[in-house]
Amino acid sequence: MRAPLEESDDRIPHDRHRAGILEHGSVKLLTDSGVNGRVLSEGHRHDGIDLRFDGRSHRIDFQDLVGESVWLYPQNEVFVDLAAARERDGGDVRYGVRDTEVLDVTTDTSKIRVTEADGTEIEIHCRILVGADGSQSICRKAIPADVRTDHFIEYPFAWFGILTEAPPSAPELIYARSEYGFALISQRSETVQRMYFQCDPAEDASSWSEERIWDELQRRVDGLDGLELKRGRIFEQMVLPFRSYVCEPMRHGNLFLAGDAGHTVPPTGAKGLNLALADVRVLFRALDSFFSTGSGALLDAYSDTALQRVWKAQNFSYWMTSMLHTRSDATSFERRRALGELAAVTGSRYGRQYLAEAYTGGPDN
Ligand SMILES: Cc1cc2nc3c(=O)[nH]c(=O)nc-3n(C[C@H](O)[C@H](O)[C@H](O)COP(=O)(O)OP(=O)(O)OC[C@H]3O[C@@H](n4cnc5c(N)ncnc54)[C@H](O)[C@@H]3O)c2cc1C
Known part of the structure; x- marks a missing residue:
């Protein structure tokens, strides 16, 4: 029998720059099915996110709004747990x-x-x-x-994603809309962080210096509260185009x-x-x-x-x-309307509640 999978095993898809947030139902599925409890011991429970616009953060408090949480637990770790469970149970992979x-x-x-x-x-x-x-x-x-039937749409933007050796800049995810575009300040561990900013799908990630990346991220989260990103060495940078697709x-x-x-x-x-x-x-x-x-x-x-x-x-x-x-071609009306939408969502308990319910997994779990 092969040795149990370790984080360094070349069977693990390390090149995947991917998921980090698990809904409570996904966590329950992993633990109830006996995959193992590492998600609970090594994952980080997040009880909310920040929506940030006009330079201010607005917390969506999942526990207060819907009594649920999500877990930050990288997809590579989920893969390690699933593969180990198959080996343990004698599965033929x-x-x-x-x-x-x-x-x-x-x-x-x-x-x-x-x-x-x-x-x-x-x-x-x-x-x-x-x-x-x-x-x-x-x-x-x-x-x-x-x-x-292939239901499909493409978006006129992509994400510039980085992994950096730095302490967390915030305890929970920050989803920021700014006049320069979107940014997501996310985490991975105490020493490695994951961040993204909206870019053109044709952007060449390798042409960006570290300083330029940090300046771009920082200006998208700048605000009166003085939020400052904790910078570190960037050891991965890539452009991730995205789309919506359903096969029916x-x-x-x-x-x-x-x-x-x-x-x-x-x-x-x-x-x-x-x-x-x-x-x-x-x-x-x-x-x-x-x-x-x-x-x-x-x-x-x-x-x-x-x-x-x-x-x-x-x-x-x-x-x-x-x-x-x-x-990039948004009119001033569209830009202002979007800020109105964010203010409407964050300013209403019902608005925040819908977002919290959908983000944490909703009643389908
Ligand atoms: C930047 C980014 C951030 C994301 N963040 C999140 C998040 O926070 N939360 C979340 O839930 N999701 C997130 N996702 C999405 C998530 O990563 C995917 O939805 C998820 O990986 C889908 O799992 P899957 O098993 O269906 O496919 P995959 O993970 O792609 O696995 C498919 C498997 O099939 C194998 N395979 C492919 N072709 C063949 C073949 N021809 N023969 C044999 N084997 C084959 C591959 O090697 C792979 O092992 C994110 C994605 C991206 C890009």
Whole structure:
């Protein structure tokens, strides 16, 4: 048996500059399913976020508004926990496969072919095939174009993301809208921080000096309260274009899509990984029912059930994105209206409550 995965293991996707925020339902799923409790011992509970505009921060207090929290726990750590749980439970996981092909998903002989890391070609026959292969999914392409609807929009901006060796600049996430565009001040640990600012999708990340990056981030959070970012060495900088996408239906024959294979959201609402875990929860119940009772009713309902949550999360992510970002061609009316929207949301308990409920995961958990 292979050694348990460590943070330095090359099977872990370290290049992923990704999720950090887990809804309370995602945390419960990880702990209830026995993956392990590291998220509770090593993750950081966040009871709110700050919305910052006009140079002032407005706290959205999740505990006060909806009695819930989220956890800051990087996606790499979730991956380590899931992989370790599969190894512990004797699961057969093949890392580093290539040339994946998905075949005959509407027949009794559904199969997947891959070339393993050592060059061996294998074919696996399966009763149920779960396509959880991310936003570039090849499984999705096994759903014929005349059966599938691709709902898709692209945004005219991207995120410039950095990882820096510095202490946290704030205890919770700050979502800032400024006249220069959006910035997100996020955290990763006591010594490493993650931050983003809105940029042009064609921006060349490597052409930016550290000083220029820090000055750009700082001017987007400047305000009368003197908020000052704690600067440090930047050891990763990249541009992340984003889009909203939903594949409908998420099931075709014996093939079931889950996670980014079926839908992607812009990262502003921190929903992507949470949606992937929510799909898995719905699919697990359906598979459990199918294999224990022989009833396919929940499998038949899978796509509709999953999509109900997906579309709510799409709405939330789209809303947060449009409220906080500034299009380069925005008129003065549009810029002022957006500030009016932020003032309306933060100035009303109902407004703050909607945001808190949607951000922490809502009643669907
Ligand atoms: C900047 C950024 C910030 C984000 N922040 C958050 C956040 O705070 N909260 C949140 O919930 N989400 C966040 N997300 C989104 C989140 O990272 C994704 O939604 C999540 O990774 C989706 O998980 P997945 O398992 O569906 O896909 P992935 O994580 O992409 O995993 C797909 C897997 O399939 C494998 N694979 C792909 N193709 C093949 C193939 N042909 N054959 C075999 N294997 C294959 C890949 O190697 C990979 O292991 C963020 C994303 C970005 C870009």
